[in-house]
Amino acid sequence: MTPETLFQLLKEFEAGSITRLEYAEGETRLALEKAAAPVAAVAVTAPAAAPAPAAAAAPAEAEDARTVDAPLVGTFYAAPDPSSPAFVKPGDTVKKGQTMCIVEAMKMINEVPAPFDCVIEKCLVADGELVGFGQAMFAVREL
Numbered sequence: 001m002t003p004e005t006l007f008q009l010l011k012e013f014e015a016g017s018i019t020r021l022e023y024a025e026g027e028t029r030l031a032l033e034k035a036a037a038p039v040a041a042v043a044v045t046a047p048a049a050a051p052a053p054a055a056a057a058a059p060a061e062a063e064d065a066r067t068v069d070a071p072l073v074g075t076f077y078a079a080p081d082p083s084s085p086a087f088v089k090p091g092d093t094v095k096k097g098q099t100m101c102i103v104e105a106m107k108m109i110n111e112v113p114a115p116f117d118c119v120i121e122k123c124l125v126a127d128g129e130l131v132g133f134g135q136a137m138f139a140v141r142e143l
Helices: 003-015
Strands: 020-025 026-032 063-071 074-077 101-106 108-113 118-123 135-143
Touching: 003 026, 026 063, 063 118, 101 135
Parallel strands: none
Antiparallel strands: 020 026, 063 135, 074 101, 101 108, 118 135
16 A cells, blocks of 8 residues: 555545545555544554454443444435335334345445344434444344
């Protein structure tokens, strides 16, 4: 990776709304992460054969307060198409595996299933909004 490529990635990452980015080229690996408020980017370069560092533990939350996070970077859609109702809305009870939303990335439609039985407390992103990898999309209460 050239220094110019690295600086361009950093610049675009800081200006964007995603909170985590991982990039690999050859034996170089780059991981960027920033907090929700002020931007704090962390770059890690390691040989591809070396194991990735363990992710930092998430802050402690209430036992029943959970989130459903974006599995990839893309555009969040609450419904299958603009004329259809949302897959889920606050107050809905959702079964494990039920589609909660769609994340579109590179013209590929990715349905996001519920990871467990839950009740939707709040939708944390707007329809058509760009979501980053690991970004919370729904606040839920596990059943």
